[in-house]
Amino acid sequence: MESPFIFNKPVNVTEAIPRNNEVMKITELLTNKKNVLINEPPRCGKYSLIQQVIDKLKHDKYPFKLCTIDLFNIRTEADLLRAIRVSLINCFANSDLEKEKLEEDLMISFIHEMNEYKDLVLNLSEALASKFKTNIILYFIEFQEILNFENPDKTLKLLERVWRDHTGTTYLITGSQVNAMKQIFEKDSFFYRYIEKINFQQIPEHLFSEYIIKNFLKAGRVVSKELAAQIYNFTKGHPYYTQQLAEISFYKTKGFMTDQILHESYEDLLQCHMHEFKEKTSKLSLYQLNFLKAVIDGVTKFSETQTMEKYHFNSSANVVRLKEAVLKKEILSYDNETWNFQDPIYKIWLEKIFWGAPGSPTCRSLL
Numbered sequence: 351m352e353s354p355f356i357f358n359k360p361v362n363v364t365e366a367i368p369r370n371n372e373v374m375k376i377t378e379l380l381t382n383k384k385n386v387l388i389n390e391p392p393r394c395g396k397y398s399l400i401q402q403v404i405d406k407l408k409h410d411k412y413p414f415k416l417c418t419i420d421l422f423n424i425r426t427e428a429d430l431l432r433a434i435r436v437s438l439i440n441c442f443a444n445s446d447l448e449k450e451k452l453e454e455d456l457m458i459s460f461i462h463e464m465n466e467y468k469d470l471v472l473n474l475s476e477a478l479a480s481k482f483k484t485n486i487i488l489y490f491i492e493f494q495e496i497l498n499f500e501n502p503d504k505t506l507k508l509l510e511r512v513w514r515d516h517t518g519t520t521y522l523i524t525g526s527q528v529n530a531m532k533q534i535f536e537k538d539s540f541f542y543r544y545i546e547k548i549n550f551q552q553i554p555e556h557l558f559s560e561y562i563i564k565n566f567l568k569a570g571r572v573v574s575k576e577l578a579a580q581i582y583n584f585t586k587g588h589p590y591y592t593q594q595l596a597e598i599s600f601y602k603t604k605g606f607m608t609d610q611i612l613h614e615s616y617e618d619l620l621q622c623h624m625h626e627f628k629e630k631t632s633k634l635s636l637y638q639l640n641f642l643k644a645v646i647d648g649v650t651k652f653s654e655t656q657t658m659e660k661y662h663f664n665s666s667a668n669v670v671r672l673k674e675a676v677l678k679k680e681i682l683s684y685d686n687e688t689w690n691f692q693d694p695i696y697k698i699w700l701e702k703i704f705w706g707a708p709g710s711p712t713c714r715s716l717l
Contacts, residue, residue: 353600354565357393357593366398367553367561367589373402376522376548380487381412385513385521385545389531391680391692393590394550396524400489414485417441417475421495427505430496431471434488438474442482455481472512479518489522494530506540514544521545528692529677553589558582562596566607571600573607580609584616586694595619620699627699633679637662641672645682645689646701 379386380403390396407414417437424430443449456470456477475486496502513521523545525531534540535547559578566573573581581599585591598615599607631639640661641652649657652673653666663669676682681696682689691697 353597354568355562355593355597355600357590357597366395366402367557369395369399369402369551369553371551372399372548373406376403377406377410379546379548380407380414380520380522381410383485383517383520385541386523387531387535387541387545387547388522388524388550389528389535389547390524390526390550391528391683392526393588395589396526399550400522400524412485413483414487415441415478415482416487416489418489418491420491422492424495425498427499427501427508430499430505431468435471435474438478438486438488441486442478468508469512472509473516475519476516486519487522488519489524491524492526493523494525494527494534497530497533503538506534506538510540513541527680528683529680552587555579555582555587558587558592562592565596566600566603569600571603571605571607573599573603577607577609577612580612584612585619588694591619591695594622598622619695620703623695623699624703627696627704630681630696631700631704634681635675637664637668637672638675638679641669641676642681642700643705645691646697650687 376386376399388396388399404416417440419433419437421430421433424433439449439452443452456474475488479486496505499505513519535545559575559582562578562581563573563575577599581595582592585595595615598618599612602611602615634642640663644652644657644661649661651657652661652663652669657663658665658669663672673684677684680692683692684690
């Protein structure tokens with residue numbers, strides 16, 4: 351039968367585990383015309399959360415039009431302007447004739463001077479919100495891709511200058527590269543004071559366990575509360591991996607799930623991501639690997655003499671470069687003076703398989 355656990359595609363609202371706190375907060379901000387920032391690693395359920403928010407807005411009969419712009423394959427400012435223009439026009443016109451007519455009404459076709467064109471496109475949402483008497487939510491996906499533009503600061507300053515005066519448009523900005531997004535919104539302080547960041551709270555164990563038990567029962571299969579909790583604990587409550595481990599366990603279970611099935615499923619989970627993790631690890635230098643090992647070992651003072659000797663850090667300057675490198679590669683994040691792996695299963699894979707095998711780099715490099 352088809353798996354009741356969904357992890358490799360966006361989850362429908364009816365199938366998602368509710369994130370009520372986040373949904374209520376984002377809904378409140380959007381209906382009060384406050385801009386929202388969501389900066390979370392891949393596979394954390396950003397899309398599913400947004401779908402819950404949109405569903406709530408519709409249920410509350412809030413008048414809005416959602417226009418989605420994915421920046422994943424956008425690499426120039428011109429492409430960004432085109433994407434904004436096309437997305438907005440498509441939201442309000444169906445046929446090619448309607449689109450041409452709408453662009454003529456908004457004077458888009460008659461603008462030839464580039465700076466004037468930029469301002470017109472970036473203010474297009476305001477014109478459309480006024481024309482159709484609605485509120486527009488511009489939903490940006492993978493916003494950090496702007497950093498790949500030839501002159502990202504110039505583009506970000508342009509967006510900041512124009513967007514700050516908008517009243518009919520609300521911006522919902524998301525990104526999956528945590529450190530790149532921090533560069534834009536925290537280090538460089540773009541959109542300072544007029545965008546509010548929403549941090550994901552971890553889905554509580556009891557909610558996830560109930561969800562797992564319920565989905566097993568749909569197929570006449572049984573998993574105990576204890577084993578459902580172990581599925582959650584094995585994956586550190588990460589939504590994607592918890593769903594995947596639950597699915598693997600589900601297919602291995604004929605009647606009652608056992609502890610042996612869970613451990614076999616867990617080994618299968620690590621094997622499923624072997625190629626992905628190998629590829630990620632192969633791009634790391636020995637020094638970067640040693641830095642990750644130090645983080646796993648709980649090191650907090652990397653420039654101490656004993657630490658540098660143990661992990662073969664050549665100097666304090668080398669430690670600084672290593673920190674910059676692992677942040678740029680989006681492997682670790684640094685919050686509240688603590689280093690954390692963005693992917694909890696990758697951390698486990700490094701410990702259990704990469705460094706756990708005889709003759710591993712740990713044995714060679716940390717003698």
